[in-house]
Amino acid sequence: MKDKIFFKxxxxxxxxxxxxAIISLLASxxxxxxxxxxxxxxxxxxxxxxxxxxxxxxxxYSKCGTYVVKQNCTGTAYGSGGxxxxxxxxxxxxAGSVAQGLVDAKVIGGIxxxxxxxxxxxxxxxxxxMIYANADHYTIWVNLENPTTADIATQNSCYxxxxxxxxxxxxxxxxxxxxxxx
Numbered sequence: 001m002k003d004k005i006f007f008k009x010x011x012x013x014x015x016x017x018x019x020x021a022i023i024s025l026l027a028s029x030x031x032x033x034x035x036x037x038x039x040x041x042x043x044x045x046x047x048x049x050x051x052x053x054x055x056x057x058x059x060x061y062s063k064c065g066t067y068v069v070k071q072n073c074t075g076t077a078y079g080s081g082g083x084x085x086x087x088x089x090x091x092x093x094x095a096g097s098v099a100q101g102l103v104d105a106k107v108i109g110g111i112x113x114x115x116x117x118x119x120x121x122x123x124x125x126x127x128x129x130m131i132y133a134n135a136d137h138y139t140i141w142v143n144l145e146n147p148t149t150a151d152i153a154t155q156n157s158c159y160x161x162x163x164x165x166x167x168x169x170x171x172x173x174x175x176x177x178x179x180x181x182x
Contacts, residue, residue: 039145042115046129046142049112050180053086053099053129053140056108058182067133067182069101077101079131083162086129086140087111087119098131114142127174132160139163139181147177154179 011019057067064073068082078101080091089097096104097119099111113119118128130141139160144151155164158181 036146043144043146045115046144047178049114049129050140050142050178052108053102053112053131054180054182056102057133057138057140059107060102060105063105063107066135067138068135069098069105069133071095071101071104073105078104082131082133082138084131085120086131087113088128098133127176130163130176132162137182139179141176141179143174143176144178145173151178157181 057069060069061067064070066073069078070076071078076093076095078095079086079088079098080094082098084091085097087097087099089100095101097111099108099113102108103111112129114128120128127143132139137159139158139162141155141158141163155161155177158164158179160181163176164179
């Protein structure tokens with residue numbers, strides 16, 4: 001008589017649990033890598049936005065002879081007289097946000113907003129963009145999530161230092177750590 005080999009159909013509970021554990025481990029590794037990639041993408045966008053803002057300020061300066069953005073070059077200033085949150089529209093006595101002023105002056109196509117959507121810092125999360133401008137100089141700050149030593153060192157070469165590491169009592173992730181300026 002021939003030996004018959006019988007095969008079990010299906011998997012045991014332990015085999016299923018091992019497979020589920022392996023899949024869960026791989027999923028968590030992939031998710032952490034994805035979060036890091038998203039963070040780096042947001043930082044790249046911030047740096048790109050700052051370059052666009054810088055270019056817009058240079059165009060504005062060529063047109064109006066000042067870096068303080070004003071209505072029709074000489075009217076009411078946008079922002080807080082050239083100082084403060086780039087996208088914040090509600091400074092008393094201002095014409096609106098500096099970002100809106102650059103759009104109104106037709107030197108930038110749209111308002112640059114931090115990838116997190118922040119226009120101001122709430123003290124615990126990412127900050128929006130900051131600007132400090134006078135007639136002849138400006139500095140724009142942003143908070144990068146993963147700054148390099150070179151990124152942080154930019155604060156040694158920008159003209160103004162008023163918002164370096166703004167606001168020092170905030171957690172590090174909400175402090176400014178990168179700037180460009182003229």
